[in-house]
Amino acid sequence: xxxxxxxxxxxxxxxxxxxxxxxxxxxxxxxxxxxxxxxxxxxxxxxxxxxxxxxxxxxxxxxxxxxxxxxxxxxxxxxxxxxxxxxxxxxxxxxxxxxxxxxxxxxxxxxxxxxxxxxxxxxxxxxxxxxxxxxxxxxxxxxxxxxxxxxxxxxxxxxxxxxxxxxxxxxxxxxxxxxxxxxxxxxxxxxxxxxxxxxxxxxxxxxxxxxxxxxxxxxxxxxxxxxxxxxxxxxxxxxxxxxxxxxxxxxxxxxxxxxxxxxxxxxxxxxxxxxxxxxxxxxxxxxxxxxxxx
Amino acid sequence: xxxxxxxxxxxxxxxxxxxxxxxxxxxxxxxxxxxxxxxxxxxxxxxxxxxxxxxxxxxxxxxxxxxxxxxxxxxxxxxxxxxxxxxxxxxxxxxxxxxxxxxxxxxxxxxxxxxxxxxxxxxxxxxxxxxxxxxxxxxxxxxxxxxxxxxxxxxxxxxxxxxxxxxxxxxxxxxxxxxxxxxxxxxxxxxxxxxxxxxxxxxxxxxxxxxxxxxxxxxxxxxxxxxxxxxxxxxxxxxxxxxxxxxxxxxxxxxxxxxxxxxxxxxxxxxxxxxxxxxxxxxxxxxxxxxxxxxxx
Numbered sequence: 001x002x003x004x005x006x007x008x009x010x011x012x013x014x015x016x017x018x019x020x021x022x023x024x025x026x027x028x029x030x031x032x033x034x035x036x037x038x039x040x041x042x043x044x045x046x047x048x049x050x051x052x053x054x055x056x057x058x059x060x061x062x063x064x065x066x067x068x069x070x071x072x073x074x075x076x077x078x079x080x081x082x083x084x085x086x087x088x089x090x091x092x093x094x095x096x097x098x099x100x101x102x103x104x105x106x107x108x109x110x111x112x113x114x115x116x117x118x119x120x121x122x123x124x125x126x127x128x129x130x131x132x133x134x135x136x137x138x139x140x141x142x143x144x145x146x147x148x149x150x151x152x153x154x155x156x157x158x159x160x161x162x163x164x165x166x167x168x169x170x171x172x173x174x175x176x177x178x179x180x181x182x183x184x185x186x187x188x189x190x191x192x193x194x195x196x197x198x199x200x201x202x203x204x205x206x207x208x209x210x211x212x213x214x215x216x217x218x219x220x221x222x223x224x225x226x227x228x229x230x231x232x233x234x235x236x237x238x239x240x241x242x243x244x245x246x247x248x249x250x251x252x253x254x255x256x257x258x259x260x261x262x263x264x265x266x267x268x269x270x271x272x273x274x275x276x277x278x279x280x281x282x283x284x285x286x287x288x289x290x291x292x293x294x
Numbered sequence: 295x296x297x298x299x300x301x302x303x304x305x306x307x308x309x310x311x312x313x314x315x316x317x318x319x320x321x322x323x324x325x326x327x328x329x330x331x332x333x334x335x336x337x338x339x340x341x342x343x344x345x346x347x348x349x350x351x352x353x354x355x356x357x358x359x360x361x362x363x364x365x366x367x368x369x370x371x372x373x374x375x376x377x378x379x380x381x382x383x384x385x386x387x388x389x390x391x392x393x394x395x396x397x398x399x400x401x402x403x404x405x406x407x408x409x410x411x412x413x414x415x416x417x418x419x420x421x422x423x424x425x426x427x428x429x430x431x432x433x434x435x436x437x438x439x440x441x442x443x444x445x446x447x448x449x450x451x452x453x454x455x456x457x458x459x460x461x462x463x464x465x466x467x468x469x470x471x472x473x474x475x476x477x478x479x480x481x482x483x484x485x486x487x488x489x490x491x492x493x494x495x496x497x498x499x500x501x502x503x504x505x506x507x508x509x510x511x512x513x514x515x516x517x518x519x520x521x522x523x524x525x526x527x528x529x530x531x532x533x534x535x536x537x538x539x540x541x542x543x544x545x546x547x548x549x550x551x552x553x554x555x556x557x558x559x560x561x562x563x564x565x566x567x568x569x570x571x572x573x574x575x576x577x578x579x580x581x582x583x584x585x586x587x588x589x590x591x
Contacts, residue, residue: 004487005413005480010494014412018405018464019420021397025435025461026427032438043441096325104329106577107336113573113580115522117540118565121558122343128359135342135360167335176585228431231524235544249525252433257529262437269433276431 036266043262054267063243064268067251071275074161074247075226081166083218086173087211091203093174094181105178109171116168120235123164127151154244157237161245165232173218180214181207220283227276248272343566347371347559354555370556371564374546380561382535383542384568390452390527390538391520394459398467399513403505405464406471407497411480421472427465435462436529443530454530455538459520466587467512473586474508475501511583514576518584521569539565 037054041047058064089108093101111119127150128134137147150156184207192202230249233239239246239254246254248268256265346354347370349363357364375381405424409417435458443454478501486496502509527538537545546561547553573580 004493005411005483007412007493008414010492010497011408011412011414013494014404014408014497015420018401018468021401021457021461022424022427022464022468025439025457026430026465027423029435029438030430033434036437043437043444092325092328097329104332106581108332109577109581110570110573111336112584113518113522113569115540115543115565115569117522117524117543118562121543121546121562122339122566125346125555125559126339126342131355132359135338138359167339172584175581179585224429228433231522231540234524234528249431249433253525253528256437262441266437269431269437272431273434277429280429 033266033269036262037270039263041262042256042260044260047263050263054264057264058267058271063246063251064248064271066243067246067248068271068275070158070245071227071229071247071249071272074158074229075223075279077158077162078165078169078226078229079219079222081162082169082173083177083215083222085166085170086218087177087215089170089174090177090181091207093178095199095203105171105175107171109175111168112172114168116231117235119164119168120232123160124151124236127160151237152241154241157241157245161232161236164236165226165229168232169222173222176218176221177211177214180211184210216283220280223279223283224276227272227279248275340566343559344563347556347563349556349559351555367556370560373554374557374560374564378546378557378561379537379542380539380546380564383537383539384564386452386531386536386542387521387538387540390455390459391517394456394463394520395513395517397456397460398463398516399509401460402464402467402512403471403502403509404497405468406473406475407501409468410472410475411478411483411497411501412493421469424465424468427462428469432462432525436526440529449530450533450536452536455527455536458526458530459523462526463516463520467516470512470515470587471505471508474505478504511579511586514572514580515583515587517572518569518580 036047038050038052039047040050040053093105097104126134127136129137129147129149133141133147136150141147148156150160188206188210189202192206197205228249229247230253233245233247233250237245239250243251249272252265252268252272255261255268342360345363346359348366348368349357349370350365350367353364353367408414409421439454439458443449443457448454448457483493483496483500486500487493491499522540523538524540524544527541528544531537531541543561543565546558
């Protein structure tokens with residue numbers, strides 16, 4: 001009977017198109033991009049060999065170091081923010097809102113599907129100081145703190161960016177973690193209650209350890225996504241002031257298309273790829289070790 | 295990555311439930327403010343955006359930002375749609391998104407079937423090959439693709455967008471469809487063959503209707519990814535007439551001399567309310583789908 005399910009011609013017809021398109025659009029360009037990293041040039045003027053010069057430049061380029069540092073800082077801050085906020089929301093849904101949580105869950109989730117460009121422009125206006133105070137500065141003035149020019153200073157712009165991305169994604173992580181929390185058996189919680197554990201103790205000693213696996217996978221998703229941040233930065237600050245909020249992705253884009261240096265752009269893209277693979281691997285290994293211990 | 299459905303919330307014995315009534319009332323007291331703050335944080339930005347989209351420029355510049363519009367300028371929307379070219383950008387987005395979506399779903403479903411139901415050597419390797427595409431950042435493929443599209447003469451059309459969206463949407467779709475096909479027993483298709491259906495026919499007439507729901511879910515996920523994409527659109531739309539809604543919105547103030555705040559907010563609103571409308575009707579599916587596709591960063 002397996003002869004039918006092993007029909008080679010049918011298999012080819014079914015998977016052939018997907019495999020072909022995927023190979024041509026994704027796999028071949030990936031390898032090709034590796035090759036570009038050893039050249040200098042662009043699509044219009046052609047390419048010439050450049051040896052390992054692009055990689056030497058990576059090591060000494062201050063702008064790359066700053067972009068790398070910003071990327072890591074951003075990834076850690078947003079990951080911490082969205083996983084912690086998501087976890088608190090999930091706890092709220094499961095233990096306090098219970099059956100009433102469906103509506104709140106749906107509501108808090110919705111920024112996830114909004115176009116990042118729109119959200120970025122909206123937050124830019126909300127934190128605006130000129131020509132008119134946005135709602136945030138208006139509120140700050142109303143409580144007597146005085147308005148802040150959020151986007152003239154790299155540090156302030158960074159926090160607006162973090163706040164915006166946590167606002168955008170916390171509902172997503174809340175739903176992800178919620179699914180993990182709901183799976184904790186009622187009997188376990190019941191017996192903790194009978195043993196006299198307080199709500200906080202139950203969360204600390206029972207709920208947290210039991211939801212560690214789903215917390216860890218959230219962490220991996222989050223780190224992986226945040227290292228590739230592009231849309232939010234472009235829409236909110238466009239990397240500024242100066243290049244204070246320029247992540248690797250944006251620096252790669254500017255190098256390639258503003259300065260038409262595809263070779264160096266490919267080298268930066270490679271750095272980004274290696275970075276996300278290494279970080280995912282590290283988080284994955286850490287989570288495995290913790291699990292066997294716990 | 296299969297994640298439990300949000301719907302399976304079970305009634306739960308609370309650790310605090312047996313505490314004296316005063317404690318319980320106290321708990322209720324701090325939950326309500328938290329939920330209220332949450333609602334304000336989620337909804338106020340949207341409300342503010344909508345109200346501001348109805349203000350005239352003078353109104354925006356001279357009155358506090360939180361005030362209501364003095365006159366309701368619905369004309370801002372026409373202004374954004376025509377003078378601001380948002381109409382053209384929405385059309386471009388649809389022209390790029392819909393063909394890509396159709397191709398992704400058709401090829402992805404077929405590939406998922408081949409990888410999960412059909413029996414052949416090398417299918418786990420092929421699945422891994424597709425998985426690699428989920429992890430690698432899009433920056434790795436942009437430059438070679440740009441060069442090829444330029445040399446083949448596709449620059450200046452929407453084809454680079456359609457092709458790139460299709461290729462980059464496939465890995466996640468194949469992976470998710472293969473996962474869905476796991477729930478259908480192979481015997482189903484063996485039985486169909488006994489009844490005389492060819493395997494291609496069973497794929498189309500038996501398996502596709504069975505995974506219809508999954509196709510819709512995956513389709514929604516991919517729709518949001520592609521519709522909201524900025525990086526690929528920004529790379530391949532070097533011509534102003536080809537801009538998608540996201541690229542157009544990013545460059546919006548350039549369409550007028552000085553920034554016209556009313557039309558700018560109207561343009562943001564048009565962009566936001568389109569996706570919001572879909573979410574309003576299909577939110578459970580969207581939540582489930584996006585949580586299931588979380589492997590993509």
